[in-house]
Amino acid sequence: MNRFFKIIIIALTVSCLFCMSVAALSRMGSVGDEVSAIQSALKNKGYYTGKVDGIFGSKTLAAVKSFQKANGLTVDGIVGPKTLKALGISGSSSSAGYSSNDYNLLARIISAESRGEPYLGQVAVGAVILNRVEHPSFPDTISGVIYQNGAFSCLNDGQFYQAVSSSAYNAARDALNGLDPSGGAIYYYNPKTATSTWIRSRPVITAIGNHVFCK
Secondary structure, eight states: OHHHHHHHHHHHHHHHHHHHHHHTSBOTTOBSHHHHHHHHHHHHTTSOOSOOOSBOOHHHHHHHHHHHHHTTOOOSSOBOHHHHHHHTOOOGGGGTTOOHHHHHHHHHHHHHHHTTSOHHHHHHHHHHHHHHHHSTTSOSSHHHHHTSTTSOTHHHHSGGGSOOOHHHHHHHHHHHTTOOTTSSOSEEEOTTTOOOHHHHTSOEEEEETTEEEEO
């Protein structure tokens, strides 16, 4: 009898582990930061027109399936590693190591630097901050990058201390979850207002809204 129960317990444990591994993938009914990143990426690629709300509903499901079909992926509506990679998202683990203070700081700088820009332009600004954290030429923390002397004029003109927009919080979340519309940029500028000849000499990666993103 004891042996029988041991076998049952082992079987249930394996079953639970399998279910947990499946549940870790974003699918119908999932909620959270990764779903928001998925929705943002799908919206950027023209597959999704709904709200970026972090809720994997029927509209998100339809968009995922359309994207999978168009990109030669298994059309199952489940966003696994291959679909995440095709969307340009590294997955939820990319936000590991960042605190709530980092999140709030990132949202604040996004709001100050890109208030009024298209949503993906706001995410791109956040991505630039994170790209700098990973780059050897910049400080290795979000706060270090933001407060680096002369890096952002918004710290001096008061913009940084204004109320943070709700879209900036969403953009910070998406950037922390690996969405990078900037294409790996470490600089950006507004060509209408930039006076630095040096920044204009940087290799351009992309332009979103009023900002040019560059290496």
